Amino acid sequence: xxxxAVLLLITLFLTSSFSIAGAQxxxxxxxxxxxSTVYPFATVVAEQYGRSxxxxxxxxxxTGSGGGLKLFCAGVGVExxxxxxxSRRIKQSEYDRCAANGVKGIIEVKIGYDxxxxxxxxxxxxxxxxxxxxxxxxxxxxxxxxxxxxxxPNPYKTWKDVNPALPAKSIEVLGPPPTSGTRDAFVELAMxxxxxxxxxxxxxxxxxxxxYKAVCHTVREDGAYVEAGENDNLIVQKLxxxxxxLGIFGFSFLDQNMDKIQxxxxxxxxxxxxxxxxxxxxxxxxxxxxxxKAHVGVIPGIQEYLEEFTSDKAWGEEGYLSEKGMIxxxxxxxxKYRANIENQQILMxxx
Numbered sequence: 206x207x208x209x210a211v212l213l214l215i216t217l218f219l220t221s222s223f224s225i226a227g228a229q230x231x232x233x234x235x236x237x238x239x240x241s242t243v244y245p246f247a248t249v250v251a252e253q254y255g256r257s258x259x260x261x262x263x264x265x266x267x268t269g270s271g272g273g274l275k276l277f278c279a280g281v282g283v284e285x286x287x288x289x290x291x292s293r294r295i296k297q298s299e300y301d302r303c304a305a306n307g308v309k310g311i312i313e314v315k316i317g318y319d320x321x322x323x324x325x326x327x328x329x330x331x332x333x334x335x336x337x338x339x340x341x342x343x344x345x346x347x348x349x350x351x352x353x354x355x356x357x358p359n360p361y362k363t364w365k366d367v368n369p370a371l372p373a374k375s376i377e378v379l380g381p382p383p384t385s386g387t388r389d390a391f392v393e394l395a396m397x398x399x400x401x402x403x404x405x406x407x408x409x410x411x412x413x414x415x416x417y418k419a420v421c422h423t424v425r426e427d428g429a430y431v432e433a434g435e436n437d438n439l440i441v442q443k444l445x446x447x448x449x450x451l452g453i454f455g456f457s458f459l460d461q462n463m464d465k466i467q468x469x470x471x472x473x474x475x476x477x478x479x480x481x482x483x484x485x486x487x488x489x490x491x492x493x494x495x496x497x498k499a500h501v502g503v504i505p506g507i508q509e510y511l512e513e514f515t516s517d518k519a520w521g522e523e524g525y526l527s528e529k530g531m532i533x534x535x536x537x538x539x540x541k542y543r544a545n546i547e548n549q550q551i552l553m554x555x556x
Contacts (some may be wrong), residue, residue: 232504233505234261234263234264234504235260235261235288235504235507236263237263237266237287237289238265238266238273238277238286238288238290239273239277239291240267240269240290240292240385240387240492241292241385241437242292242387242455242457242458242492243290243493243494244267245457245458245461246316246529247265247290248265249525249526249529250513250519253513253519253525257513260509261505261506263288263506269384269385269386270289270291270292270293270385271383271389273291274289274295274495277289277497278303278306278308279306280306281307281497281500283504285308285497287497287507288494288497288507288510290493290494291493291494292319292385292389292390292455292492293390293490293493294491294493295493295555300552308497310497310549311495311497311498312496312497312549312550313493313495313542313545313552314493314546315534315538316494316534317491317532318481318490318492318531318532319455319456319481319490319491319532320455320486320488320489321453321455321456322455322458322468322469322476323339323378323452323468323469323471324444324459324468325444325448325450325466325467326444326450326466326467327466327467329449331467331468331475332451332470333370333473334371335368336395336398336488337399338364339399339471340397340398340400340402340421341359342361342364342367342376342378343425344400344420344421344425345423345426346359346420356420363376375429376429377429377431377449377450377451378430378451378453379431379440379451379452379453380440390488391453392421392422392424393422394489395471396421396424397422400421406420406421437454440452440453440454441465444466445465451469456476456489459476460478460529471486471488474487478532482532489532492531494514501549512546515539515542515543515546517539520534
């Protein structure tokens, strides 16, 4: 028998064993990991679910999108999480890792939209930045200030160095680590968006895609950018203590802390619920969670949790998640992803 056939039989055996033996060995609660941005939304749904059903309130861990998908894709069975939250879409490499570990039935649910903000303390004035300013302030290598189409190690120490219209305050930005979906989205939407303002860097994408990505997405490591972990509440506290610093996180954390912090303008638009909802604010992204189909019906209450999350009272235009700062999807989009849940439609392709 070919090796591939043997591996397939083993995978099928393990998957079926989990399903058959589930009643005896299953956890009696849902295990959820993933994005720190989606965490507060998932938590409020879990609390509502715990109050309104006979099931235990799910256990939710904030591990970051990348960390959550690593745990999620490790295998099928009670020792692995049932759901992972993500503030970006699953990557092809993660999808392939899931498949290699027997996690082949993945249900994808987009839950809404979020803006990524650069916020500072209300003790000082809000910054008015462009994406070009953000790239020049935070990229590891930037175009030579003396001119020419060459890159140099980032020489900028203050915001005024970057743009004479900005204050002469040291560049100090507290942001998420590489495992964070917020970090992934920030470098793609804000930094790459700024890098493309230089025509010769924009042209690099066609000539050398790997080099282009390295230039646009690599954050400086000289102390101007400080990795503050996955705890966005901790960043808010640090901004209160240091009015000169900026923090990077999802709009919902700004929305919940408006008494302490304010969002910077980006390309002339301040991050607000309406500006993100209608697409004016340039640094916004979709939010997701992923579910193992093999665990539905085995771990108690997964289907009911999914139904609560995708109910109009939760993710609808007037739902309780919008009160927490999540930007609802249009009606048609919500119907599509609710159907994915009802039909247990698995993700077949990332295209």
